[in-house]
Amino acid sequence: MSMLEIDGLTIRYADSPAPAVSDLNVVIERGEAIGIVGESGSGKTQTAMAIMGLLPANADVSGSIRFDGTELRGATPTVLNRYRASRIAMVFQDPRTALNPYVRIGKQLRRVLLEHKMCGGAEADVRTLDMLQKVGLPDPERQFRAFPHELSGGMRQRAMIGAALIGEPDLLVADEPTTALDVTVQAQILRLISDLHAETNSALLLITHDLGVVAGNCERVVVMDKGCMVEEGSTREVFSAPVSPRTEALLSSAPRIDSEVMSSPIDTDADPVLEIEDIAVSFKEHRSSWGERLHAVKPMSLSLGECETVAVVGESGSGKTSLARAVLGLLPADAGRVSFLGRALPSHVGARRNRVRQNLQMVFQDPLASLNPAMSVREIVAEPLRIHESGMKKEERNKSVDTMLTRVGLEAELAGRYPHELSGGQAQRVAIARSLILQPKVLICDEAVAALDGTVQHEILKLLLTEQANSGLSLIFITHDLAVVRQISHRVLVMYMGRLCEIAENEALFRRPRHPYTKALLSSVPVIDPEASAVDVPLAGEAASALSPPTGCPFHPRCPHAIAVCNEETPELTQCNSTLVACHRAADLDLSY
Amino acid sequence: MSAFRALRPVARYIRASRMVAICVLFLLLVALVALAGPLLSPNDYISTDFDNRFGAPTMRGMQFFGTDEFGRDLFSRTLLGIQVTLFVAVIASIVSLGIGVIYGATAGFIGGKVDAVMMRAVDALYALPFVFLVILLMVAFERNFLLIFVAIGAINWLDMARIVRGQTISLKHREFVDAARLIGVSTPGIIWRHITPNLFGVVVVYMTLTIPQAILVESFLSFLGLGVQEPQTSLGALVNNGITHMGRAPWLLIIPASVLAFILFCFNFLGDGLRDVVDPKNKT
Numbered sequence: 079m080s081m082l083e084i085d086g087l088t089i090r091y092a093d094s095p096a097p098a099v100s101d102l103n104v105v106i107e108r109g110e111a112i113g114i115v116g117e118s119g120s121g122k123t124q125t126a127m128a129i130m131g132l133l134p135a136n137a138d139v140s141g142s143i144r145f146d147g148t149e150l151r152g153a154t155p156t157v158l159n160r161y162r163a164s165r166i167a168m169v170f171q172d173p174r175t176a177l178n179p180y181v182r183i184g185k186q187l188r189r190v191l192l193e194h195k196m197c198g199g200a201e202a203d204v205r206t207l208d209m210l211q212k213v214g215l216p217d218p219e220r221q222f223r224a225f226p227h228e229l230s231g232g233m234r235q236r237a238m239i240g241a242a243l244i245g246e247p248d249l250l251v252a253d254e255p256t257t258a259l260d261v262t263v264q265a266q267i268l269r270l271i272s273d274l275h276a277e278t279n280s281a282l283l284l285i286t287h288d289l290g291v292v293a294g295n296c297e298r299v300v301v302m303d304k305g306c307m308v309e310e311g312s313t314r315e316v317f318s319a320p321v322s323p324r325t326e327a328l329l330s331s332a333p334r335i336d337s338e339v340m341s342s343p344i345d346t347d348a349d350p351v352l353e354i355e356d357i358a359v360s361f362k363e364h365r366s367s368w369g370e371r372l373h374a375v376k377p378m379s380l381s382l383g384e385c386e387t388v389a390v391v392g393e394s395g396s397g398k399t400s401l402a403r404a405v406l407g408l409l410p411a412d413a414g415r416v417s418f419l420g421r422a423l424p425s426h427v428g429a430r431r432n433r434v435r436q437n438l439q440m441v442f443q444d445p446l447a448s449l450n451p452a453m454s455v456r457e458i459v460a461e462p463l464r465i466h467e468s469g470m471k472k473e474e475r476n477k478s479v480d481t482m483l484t485r486v487g488l489e490a491e492l493a494g495r496y497p498h499e500l501s502g503g504q505a506q507r508v509a510i511a512r513s514l515i516l517q518p519k520v521l522i523c524d525e526a527v528a529a530l531d532g533t534v535q536h537e538i539l540k541l542l543l544t545e546q547a548n549s550g551l552s553l554i555f556i557t558h559d560l561a562v563v564r565q566i567s568h569r570v571l572v573m574y575m576g577r578l579c580e581i582a583e584n585e586a587l588f589r590r591p592r593h594p595y596t597k598a599l600l601s602s603v604p605v606i607d608p609e610a611s612a613v614d615v616p617l618a619g620e621a622a623s624a625l626s627p628p629t630g631c632p633f634h635p636r637c638p639h640a641i642a643v644c645n646e647e648t649p650e651l652t653q654c655n656s657t658l659v660a661c662h663r664a665a666d667l668d669l670s671y
Numbered sequence: 672m673s674a675f676r677a678l679r680p681v682a683r684y685i686r687a688s689r690m691v692a693i694c695v696l697f698l699l700l701v702a703l704v705a706l707a708g709p710l711l712s713p714n715d716y717i718s719t720d721f722d723n724r725f726g727a728p729t730m731r732g733m734q735f736f737g738t739d740e741f742g743r744d745l746f747s748r749t750l751l752g753i754q755v756t757l758f759v760a761v762i763a764s765i766v767s768l769g770i771g772v773i774y775g776a777t778a779g780f781i782g783g784k785v786d787a788v789m790m791r792a793v794d795a796l797y798a799l800p801f802v803f804l805v806i807l808l809m810v811a812f813e814r815n816f817l818l819i820f821v822a823i824g825a826i827n828w829l830d831m832a833r834i835v836r837g838q839t840i841s842l843k844h845r846e847f848v849d850a851a852r853l854i855g856v857s858t859p860g861i862i863w864r865h866i867t868p869n870l871f872g873v874v875v876v877y878m879t880l881t882i883p884q885a886i887l888v889e890s891f892l893s894f895l896g897l898g899v900q901e902p903q904t905s906l907g908a909l910v911n912n913g914i915t916h917m918g919r920a921p922w923l924l925i926i927p928a929s930v931l932a933f934i935l936f937c938f939n940f941l942g943d944g945l946r947d948v949v950d951p952k953n954k955t
Binding site: 403406408427428432435436438439440442443444447448449450451452453461462465466509512513516 | 845846847849850851852853854855856858864865868869871
């Protein structure tokens with residue numbers, strides 16, 4: 079008998095005609111690592127919730143879920159609680175919301191043991207400390223007494239994993255455990271999960287949209303699409319020779335770090351369209367009463383040529399978004415200058431002239447948040463025209479809105495809809511249509527594809543590049559996803575804690591990174607190839623607090639190549655072949671692949 | 672107008688919840704009877720009949736609710752009371768809505784020092800003892816129908832301003848406001864086209880909860896003898912009168928009090944129902 083047998087599982091909701099999961103059959107053996115991949119809405123999470131008995135009351139579930147022969151579907155909470163945590167445990171996607179903010183970390187872990195009467199109070203404390211040590215929390219004694227908000231995202235996810243594993247479950251269900259985390263932290267957490275899986279002999283069910291995550295960590299994979307299983311097999315076979323066209327589409331659209339460069343070559347001698355000189359941004363830190371300032375962006379310069387795509391990469395909190403907002407005048411800059419076609423711009427967007435404003439546009443990360451929920455698609459896309467082409471007649475305006483919608487790949491019927499009636503990809507296309515309708519010269523995309531599924535992401539990127547080829551658009555592309563960077567950029571700018579680490583040509587950066595941080599980012603990206611060797615050593619630790627940055631080079635506490643001078647002096651940007659790099663050891667380190 | 676178009680979802684909510692629909696239906700019915708009733712009834716609210724004081728409810732002469740201590744027809748007086756009460760409540764709510772939304776949206780959107788000063792002014796007004804204020808107003812000026820609106824509107828807009836300010840602050844940090852700035856929409860344009868339409872859901876819900884509050888305040892003032900003056904009347908004034916004659920003619924108390932309670936119940940239920948539908952957290 080297998081450990082977990084899912085047989086003909088079907089989940090329906092009264093308000094939607096198509097089932098969320100239909101006729102799913104999956105078997106999980108003891109000690110096995112299995113992955114479920116699929117795009118959003120494919121029913122992955124629904125399946126996990128069904129196993130844990132956490133589906134909402136209005137879900138209509140049929141089929142069977144047997145764990146060690148016991149039927150879990152429709153089981154009473156008393157029965158389920160005998161299995162939860164002690165036999166089957168779960169790690170949720172967002173560590174910020176999955177831990178109780180009012181209960182100390184140690185207590186949350188300890189409670190699992192006491193609740194299941196696995197041991198007494200004194201032993202529970204010892205086992206909790208052990209577990210905190212095992213999941214790699216530094217100074218476990220202190221973390222035992224810490225509240226969740228005192229820990230960083232990665233540390234909280236470690237604590238979550240600890241809470242899931244402390245009952246020594248036979249099956250660990252991890253639902254997108256690293257999606258909310260930075261790429262270097264993701265590598266650490268994945269390493270931790272697979273180490274613990276090997277060590278404790280518990281089975282692992284890893285649910286993710288990221289094929290790279292599955293490739294490195296699972297022996298078997300189930301591919302889901304629209305609630306149905308479309309393919310199942312060993313990871314190696316599925317990835318090398320997919321049978322289903324859906325799997326093939328998933329594999330081919332997933333951005334790969336080793337993929338083809340999609341951007342077309344450019345003329346580098348032309349005058350820059352946008353010049354940024356020594357721009358700096360800081361915020362007043364509310365919690366500190368002494369008027370301490372958090373320096374989000376330290377003075378930095380950048381110029382952007384016509385038709386050029388510059389990618390800005392870095393972990394969250396590295397100042398990428400602050401940089402973009404300061405350039406656009408949405409955030410006051412402390413210092414520095416932004417010039418457009420050789421002319422300096424006022425720092426606040428309200429003070430800029432319409433001619434300038436229409437040329438600098440932005441696409442935001444969350445497509446739904448950037449569309450006014452009370453306006454229809456037509457009104458949203460037409461609004462820029464109403465302001466900048468006030469002489470335009472209504473019919474003309476409607477016509478150009480329709481043309482624009484077709485250009486971004488939307489049907490004209492959508493014009494009457496409201497944002498909540500759109501899918502994520504459609505909403506992002508509307509946002510792009512709004513920013514392109516004035517034919518801007520510069521478009522800043524702030525994580526514009528991060529919230530979208532692989533195939534949709536691919537289409538949006540293609541759309542942006544087509545627009546670039548047609549109308550000479552310059553792009554600043556902010557992202558944490560290096561595979562996307564590889565595909566579309568001409569130059570790459572790497573940021574760490576508000577400072578520039580490296581500016582390099584696309585090719586040069588990926589062949590021969592000069593900064594140890596760039597190298598760490600590159601090697602943390604999960605590779606969609608089960609054959610590829612795992613990351614040798616993922617970058618340890620996390621970025622320090624921006625309020626008390628380390629002395630010298632901000633990266634030195636995490637840098638494997640740090641020397642004495644790194645602690646004392648902040649490195650300046652220096653030329654190193656075609657690359658600008660801020661590292662004391664740029665000249666003597668060879669980090670190339 | 673984009674602001675009014677935002678009312679469409681509200682119409683959808685009313686269709687979506689049966690309870691809300693029933694409440695709306697009842698309230699419309701009450702309002703209709705109050706407006707059309709006097710045209711159909713042979714009695715008016717003002718003629719006295721000293722031969723028929725404290726008449727019990729009867730079908731004869733359409734005196735469904737009986738007569739009061741002056742022999743006036745209670746049915747006609749109750750209909751008038753409903754009219755006055757609803758009128759006061761709706762006008763007071765609209766006044767508080769107007770002041771509250773403009774004040775709150777301005778304070779919230781501009782923020783900083785302006786916000787601080789404006790909201791401290793609200794705090795100061797909250798600190799005034801309301802009943803004394805009203806009594807003072809009534810003593811200083813002639814007793815006057817208009818004063819009741821002023822008094823009730825003057826307290827209700829404070830709550831509205833606070834709620835709208837909070838909503839505005841959360842809305843102005845949404846990305847669509849930044850997107851609007853980037854395409855060059857002016858500040859008044861942003862407040863009018865992008866902020867207010869998104870406030871309407873909350874405001875409409877809050878207004879349905881403000882109306883019963885205004886009704887209660889009006890009843891309370893009338894009960895104290897500070898409200899509407901004879902021969903005009905309101906439900907509060909009728910209840911007050913009914914209490915005086917409770918022993919002799921209980922219907923004078925029971926009937927207006929029940930009508931008042933029914934209207935209040937409908938509004939409260941409507942407000943709660945709308946709040947449940949509007950709040951996205953309840954949509955699981």
